[in-house]
Ligand SMILES: Nc1nc2c(c(=O)[nH]1)N[C@H]1C(S)=C(S)[C@@H](COP(=O)(O)OP(=O)(O)OC[C@H]3O[C@@H](n4cnc5c(N)ncnc54)[C@H](O)[C@@H]3O)O[C@H]1N2
C-alpha cells in the first residue's frame with residue numbers, strides 16, 4: 499500500500515480553490531440575481547428622482563423666488579390640486595398655491611412646499627405661519643442619483659436594496675458571476691434517509707440517520723451556491739460510480755461524504771483514486787482524510803464522513819473556494835479577536851477545528867470565548883455561535899490568550915455554555 503499524499507491545510511485549500519476556479523459571468527434578469535456578485539459596473543442611465551417632486555402632503559407655493567421670512571404672514575390663493583399621478587402642469591404664478599400630495603410633480607414657479615400641518619386654510623386661501631426656506635420639501639430631479647452615476651462596482655453583492663435601486667432606474671438585467679451548482683453524494687451502507695419531520699420507522703441495528711447531506715446543503719446555500727442534487731448511496735462501487743455520473747451531469751461541483759478512510763469498504767477512495775481524484779491526509783482535526791480532483795471532467799471534493807469532520811472540511815476548503823469562484827471577496831462573516839476563558843491543550847503541527855461560544859463584551863473591552871470541546875461529534879454545535887481553526891506552536895493556551903473566531907448565526911450573546 500503506497501503512503502497517502504500529505505498536505506497542509508493551506509496546500510489542500512489551494513488545490514480545491516484551483517479546482518473550482520472562477521465561474522462564468524452571465525447577464526441575468528434582476529429578479530434572478532439575488533445574492534449574486536456583480537461582474538461589471540452598474541451605471542445609472544437616467545436620474546433619480548426623474549422630476550422635481552413633493553416630499554410631503556401639503557401646499558406648493560409660488561412666492562416669486564423670494565425667501566419668505568418668519569415674521570411675514572404669507573397668504574396664497576389656492577388654485578388647484580396635484581396628485582402623485584401622471585400629468586403636466588403649467589407654471590405657477592407668484593401669489594398662487596396648489597394643494598399637493600407626496601411624490602406629485604412640482605411645477606415650475608413653485609418655491610417651496612409647505613407641509614399641511616403648518617398651513618391654515620380658509621376656503622381657497624391659505625396662510626403660512628413662519629419662514630419658508632427656498633426649495634423646502636422639494637426633492638429635486640437627479641438629487642439622489644445623477645444620470646451616469648455609478649450604482650455598484652464589480653464585486654458588489656446584489657442585495658435587496660441594490661435590486662430596488664436598479665429597478666427604480668429601469669435597469670432590468672445585471673451581469674453577475676454565475677452561481678455554482680453543487681451536488682452532494684452521501685456514501686455509507688449504514689445510512690438511512692430520515693423522512694421529513696420525525697423519523698417514524700424503526701432503524702435496524704447498525705443503521706444511522708444520514709445527516710451530512712442536509713448539513714452540507716445548508717452550508718452550500720449559506721455561501722451563495724445552489725444545491726441541485728443530493729443522493730445517498732451504499733458502499734457498492736458500481737452504485738457509487740453510477741451516482742457520480744448522474745451527479746456530475748447536473749452540477750459544477752460534486753461533494754461526496756464518507757468512504758475515504760482506512761477501512762475495507764471505503765468506496766469513494768477505491769473508486770475515485772484511479773479516476774482523477776487525489777486522496778490525501780491533511781494536518782487538520784477533525785478532517786484528516788481529504789480528496790479533490792476531476793471525475794469525468796467535473797470538479798469533485800471528497801469529505802470524510804464523520805459529521806464534524808465534514809463540517810470542518812467544508813469550512814476550511816469548500817466555502818472559501820465556492821465564494822472566491824463566485825466573485826465574493828472575503829468570508830462574508832465577521833471574525834473577532836476574543837479572549838479564551840479557560841486553558842486549552844492544543845496540538846502543535848495540527849490545525850484544530852473547534853466550535854465555541856463568544857460573548858458580548860462591555861464596549862471597549864475584548865470579547866470572551868469558550869472553546870470547551872465536548873467530544874468529537876456534532877453535539878459541539880450545542881450552544882455554539884462561533885468556530886476557530888486553532889493553529890499554534892504552543893502546546894497549551896491559557897485563559898486570557900487571544901484567538902480569532904468566526905462568528906456564525908447572528909451577534910454574540912451571553913455565554914450559553
Ligand atoms: N485505522 C484508522 N481508521 C480511521 C482513521 C485512521 O487514521 N486510522 N481515521 C478516522 C478518521 S479521522 C476519519 S474522519 C474517518 C474517515 O472515514 P470516512 O470518510 O471513510 O468516513 P465513514 O467511515 O464513511 O464515516 C465515518 C463516520 O461518520 C458517519 N457518517 C458517514 N456519513 C454520514 C452521513 N451522511 N450522515 C451522518 N453520519 C455519517 C459514519 O457512520 C461513521 O460513523 O476514518 C477514521 N478511521
Ligand code: MOO
Pocket residue numbers: 782783784785786787802804807
Ligand atoms: O480526522 Mo477525522 O476527520 O478526526 O474525524
